[in-house]
Amino acid sequence: MAETTRADTLSTNGHRRETIPSPASTEAGEARPGLIERALRAATDQVTRRIPAADLDERDPDYIRESLPRLWLLASIYFRAEVRGLGNIPETGPVLLVGNHSGGNLTPDTGVFTLAFSAYFGIERRFYQLAHNLVLSMPGLGMLRKYGTVAASPENAETALSSGAALLVYPGGDYEVHRPIWERHKVDFNRRKGFIRLALEQGVPIVPVVAVGGQETALFLSRGERLAQTLLLDRLFRLKVLPISIAPPWGLNVGDMLGHFPLPAKITMEVLPPIHLTQEFGADPDVDEIYDHVVRLMQDTLDALAAERRLPIVG
Amino acid sequence: MRVACGIDISAPRELVWEAITDPARYLHFMAGLTRWEVASDEPTGLGARYRMLMRVGSAEIGGLVEVVEWDELGDLAWTSVTGLDQRGRWRLRERPQGHTRVEFRLSYGVAGSGLFGWLAEQVAAPMVRANLRRSLQQLKRQVEHEQLRALAAQRRSRSAV
Numbered sequence: 001m002a003e004t005t006r007a008d009t010l011s012t013n014g015h016r017r018e019t020i021p022s023p024a025s026t027e028a029g030e031a032r033p034g035l036i037e038r039a040l041r042a043a044t045d046q047v048t049r050r051i052p053a054a055d056l057d058e059r060d061p062d063y064i065r066e067s068l069p070r071l072w073l074l075a076s077i078y079f080r081a082e083v084r085g086l087g088n089i090p091e092t093g094p095v096l097l098v099g100n101h102s103g104g105n106l107t108p109d110t111g112v113f114t115l116a117f118s119a120y121f122g123i124e125r126r127f128y129q130l131a132h133n134l135v136l137s138m139p140g141l142g143m144l145r146k147y148g149t150v151a152a153s154p155e156n157a158e159t160a161l162s163s164g165a166a167l168l169v170y171p172g173g174d175y176e177v178h179r180p181i182w183e184r185h186k187v188d189f190n191r192r193k194g195f196i197r198l199a200l201e202q203g204v205p206i207v208p209v210v211a212v213g214g215q216e217t218a219l220f221l222s223r224g225e226r227l228a229q230t231l232l233l234d235r236l237f238r239l240k241v242l243p244i245s246i247a248p249p250w251g252l253n254v255g256d257m258l259g260h261f262p263l264p265a266k267i268t269m270e271v272l273p274p275i276h277l278t279q280e281f282g283a284d285p286d287v288d289e290i291y292d293h294v295v296r297l298m299q300d301t302l303d304a305l306a307a308e309r310r311l312p313i314v315g
Numbered sequence: 316m317r318v319a320c321g322i323d324i325s326a327p328r329e330l331v332w333e334a335i336t337d338p339a340r341y342l343h344f345m346a347g348l349t350r351w352e353v354a355s356d357e358p359t360g361l362g363a364r365y366r367m368l369m370r371v372g373s374a375e376i377g378g379l380v381e382v383v384e385w386d387e388l389g390d391l392a393w394t395s396v397t398g399l400d401q402r403g404r405w406r407l408r409e410r411p412q413g414h415t416r417v418e419f420r421l422s423y424g425v426a427g428s429g430l431f432g433w434l435a436e437q438v439a440a441p442m443v444r445a446n447l448r449r450s451l452q453q454l455k456r457q458v459e460h461e462q463l464r465a466l467a468a469q470r471r472s473r474s475a476v
Contacts (some may be wrong), residue, residue, distance in 0.1 A: 065427075066425060070428070073438065115373070117376055121374050
């Protein structure tokens with residue numbers, strides 16, 4: 001019975017189907033949905049339909065291999081990227097890589113890290129990344145699935161880890177990635193702790209990945225949380241923010257839906273030693289304590305990386 | 316893309332061969348190398364495998380390589396099994412007065428990567444060449460110092476007698 005319920009509530013991409021309760025339907029019970037509600041539902045359906053099914057087999061090692069020179073050029077020449085501490089990642093087995101998220105909808109950190117991971121461990125090692133639904137449903141970004149990007153959901157994360165793969169997650173998600181420029185050197189997961197529960201359930205170590213520079217690829221001004229709430233974006237597309245930034249080629253960029261041309265900021269990343277949760281925090285660990293520990297570690301590293309920078313963008 | 320560098324070392328071929336066939340010494344003289352680990356039962360010889368990485372630009376590039384040519388005191392060549400396509404070769408030739416000419420060649424690329432692959436190879440070439448040159452300089456210094464130490468030890472033992 002439980003299985004049936006689960007199957008009924010999950011969509012093809014592993015997400016739970018969400019219904020949008022409207023004031024009309026909640027107050028009047030079986031009242032006919034209004035025009036606004038029908039329009040909202042239609043819009044949600046359109047986006048949901050575009051989100052590809054989360055099939056881990058879509059990862060294509062040959063495609064990754066052939067695109068590594070392109071990523072290498074971008075990382076080495078444009079972003080002058082540097083990734084340290086890859087040796088801290090366990091050589092084999094599943095691992096949860098937890099990163100701070102920067103750079104708006106086009107996150108250069110992810111490309112740089114994908115290159116570094118694939119070159120270091122080889123394309124043979126399975127590596128997946130969780131991304132927001134909207135990123136995966138954007139036209140022209142279908143190739144992300146070939147890199148192993150799947151829609152962010154607990155089910156997809158569990159599937160990836162139980163297959164023995166390395167999984168990169170950004171707990172801060174859309175909240176952190178659009179933080180204003182003056183908070184660029186701040187790790188802000190918005191108290192989201194799902195990644196800790198995931199690591200505990202799966203019995204995998206957490207490896208923090210700290211990056212600096214990504215938030216200098218545009219002039220991020222505001223998350224636009226109120227704007228997103230007013231436009232019902234949180235209920236429609238799981239979007240808590242509607243960011244406002246100044247970025248080429250648009251100038252004033254609201255929403256960043258079409259992406260932007262990132263400024264050539266120097267990106268430096270550091271991979272920290274693995275945290276074995278039950279070994280370090282006991283058999284019945286306190287999730288809040290782990291959260292504070294992980295965020296503190298990452299913030300200290302980010303402060304150190306930020307201190308190395310002499311100038312914004314230049315690095 | 317093929318990058319090649321050469322150097323004359325004032326030491327006999329045997330000493331140079333000993334250095335380039337010892338996997339434990341690679342991290343000491345190879346510039347840019349971040350990993351050179353034995354990945355086979357036999358640490359040296361034909362069929363020996365190594366897991367290697369070299370820092371080029373913003374990535375550590377390499378993979379699993381296997382020795383495919385082992386011509387004692389002459390040529391040692393390897394080719395990639397996984398990772399970046401590569402083929403490396405040490406080529407030792409005797410020169411007069413007990414000197415050795417050492418050539419180090421490295422061909423690399425990613426098959427099927429098209430125009431960007433070609434461009435990346437061109438951009439990476441100066442970095443790879445610099446690593447190769449420094450590696451040869453460091454090899455020369457190490458082997459010649461060893462040679463000098465060995466000669467000094469011989470002199471000391473002779474004078475003691």
